[in-house]
Amino acid sequence: MTKLDIDLDRSSPVPLYFQVAEQIARAIQAGELAPGSRLDNEVLLADRLGLSRPTIRQAIQYLVDKGLVVRKRGVGTQVVHGQVKRAVELTSLYDDLRRVGQEPATRVLAIETVPADESTAGALGVATGTEVVRLERLRYAEGKPLALMHNWLPPGPASLTAEALEARGLYELLRAAGVRMRVAAQRIGARTATPAEVRLLEERRACPLLTMVRTTYDDQGRAVEHGSHVYRASHYSLEVTLVER
Amino acid sequence: MTKLDIDLDRSSPVPLYFQVAEQIARAIQAGELAPGSRLDNEVLLADRLGLSRPTIRQAIQYLVDKGLVVRKRGVGTQVVHGQVKRAVELTSLYDDLRRVGQEPATRVLAIETVPADESTAGALGVATGTEVVRLERLRYAEGKPLALMHNWLPPGPASLTAEALEARGLYELLRAAGVRMRVAAQRIGARTATPAEVRLLEERRACPLLTMVRTTYDDQGRAVEHGSHVYRASHYSLEVTLVER
DNA sequence: GTGAACAATTTGTCAAGACATTCTTACGTA
DNA sequence: TACGTAAGAATGTCTTGACAAATTGTTCAC
Structure with a gap:
């Protein structure tokens, strides 16, 4: 006691x-x-x-x-014994990095409206060909490139600008626009970097990348964002706590 | 309604x-x-x-x-909208594969008692040099190699044999021995396979691997297992559901 | 000395009830 | 017609109380 x-x-x-x-x-x-x-x-x-x-x-x-x-x-x-890290949470990389004190910075490579291809449309729950917002960003931590991130968003509440995306994380901007993210389906994998990725991430040829594909849904069950991010495996790993219920 | x-x-x-x-x-x-x-x-x-x-x-x-x-x-x-996959759970790969109907098989490459080096000792919460059980296994799914798994266990309740490990998953054996796993700290990353790994996993040279390092604790907070597993990224990815509380 | 039974302790489950807070809709007024 | 307010609807929080189930420790009998 x-x-x-x-x-x-x-x-x-x-x-x-x-x-x-x-x-x-x-x-x-x-x-x-x-x-x-x-x-x-x-x-x-x-x-x-x-x-x-x-x-x-x-x-x-x-x-x-x-x-x-x-x-x-x-x-x-x-x-409980042992150092408990953070549990799995619905956060963006920007939030994560800021929390551990690694000053994140963002370079927006593209922000455009494009017709959704079949795969993207499926993930976002919209008709193929629907105009969606496509983001391409390079995320830095402590001045070095860390991740290349593609996101697709349905037309909707958040009017995103490159300026805003360079100043704050995507989830933060969505939240500020009143979007209530609730559930996300995520797939984590690994693969070898393409030459374009190698160049952007300043890594050696055919380096391993940690990949995350995620679709996030709001509290009404609507998809609010679909993302495909790749991380330099040499600089990033994901730490989670699993709890048996 | x-x-x-x-x-x-x-x-x-x-x-x-x-x-x-x-x-x-x-x-x-x-x-x-x-x-x-x-x-x-x-x-x-x-x-x-x-x-x-x-x-x-x-x-x-x-x-x-x-x-x-x-x-x-x-x-x-x-x-909720969207197909919800399984939430993050404290399960072993054997359990996972069996659940999705991919007949898992295991080949035990090594099962021995070794003195714990500093890193392993730290993970298991024992003194460096303590005799611990070291496992090396190759896991197959549908007849093809999928993962190479190293595990270290403190001396304890479960007396593991190669026969048992080839018939059932490690967690299942631990549970059957009365071990109550409760929390696990896990790190997920990626890297390039070593030549030995390439050979065992029957992959091409320098292929990308998805890596998982996990320490599992029982309900008294004692470490019951430390594992370092690598998976063929071409054949395996991790699907999780993130839920905002 | 060992095993079984019983008691004490603590969490797990369930019930009944009441008030607070948030969200949505409808109504009234300007 | 638009805006503000009030009412209705539903979850969120909290109380009091009781019994069940699991764990651990103690005692008794063989």
Whole structure:
């Protein structure tokens, strides 16, 4: 049992369960709750914090979903061992790089309206030939090329400019335009770079690339974006945390 | 509103919320609940099924977490558009291949006890030099080599034999030995195959490989397995569903 | 000393109820 | 006709309470 110092602000618009979860997460990250240590049981926590047990359960379930703690019936709730990285999230590369402090920069190679070919139309759920926005961008991290990114977007709410795309990530711009991204289907693979890719990414001939093809859907289920990105495998890998439910 | 035919077996050990979730999921997969369609509201569903609303909420939350439906306050719960593939899961390649009907086969190249080098020891959370089990396997799908897999396991509950590893997946064997895998940290990348890998995987010279390095932890937070797998990029890619919480 | 049974502990499931917040639609007024 | 407000609809949050199931520890009997 480890004593926890949790302050609750009942006048805050932040739900109580979330306040509890946040503070427990913070204690874990700060080392106050050591890996392997046991949390107080739900009934006791609820009593001490003056909350109901389902509210505590909701807070702890949030932490379970984040992979920070595990629960076992009859035993209790324990902080997970090991350095937990970020879970799989619906974020753009721009967001990712900025989060880890690698100053991202973008060069827009093309932004045009084109008729969607069969494959793109299928991914976006529009008729073949529909006019869609096609983006081609080169993403830099710490001054070096990292990824070549193609995206296709259906005509819609976000009016994208090269200036905006060079200043912010695509998902950020979509969100600012009111698009609520919800689910994405993604395929991760690898292949050898084409000569054009080699040139743009400043890599050696036939270097390996990590590839990601992703279609993102909004909360109404409409495709809002289809992307095909390639990354220099020498400079980029994807780290994820898998959590068994 | 779409009418749902849900049967509940109250004598079953399967929790009620799970029975509801399963049957809704099945209706979605079968097309009875079309993408974009609206579920009955929680209060009505609870009333019709003779369950409490929190039980219905739990069932729906399960579906939300699977990316099958989205919820919006004031509006309702809607089936997501787009073909949702499996979410990211803590499964082994053997499980994956078997699930999609590609008969997996395994050839054990090595199974030995070795002193853990610094990197392996770090991953497994043991002292450098500790005796650990090292596996080297070649995985086939439909008669063709697909992946070359190295795994290191701390001395422990599972006594692995080449025979067992050729008949079943590693995770399956660990589970059968009572190991409860819970969280895994995974890094996905790409690189060019070494000559030895080229030979084993029957690929062309310097072909691209998709790489996965993963450390899996049990529900006590102990590392139970560290693996470094390479896949023929020409034959394998990873499909995942990302869900925004 | 070992195995089985029982008790204590803790999470998991479920119910009933109430209020808050967000979204959409309809109505009223300018 | 357009805009603002109010009402209705539906999810989100929280409370109180009870029983079930799994795990661990202890005790008793052989």
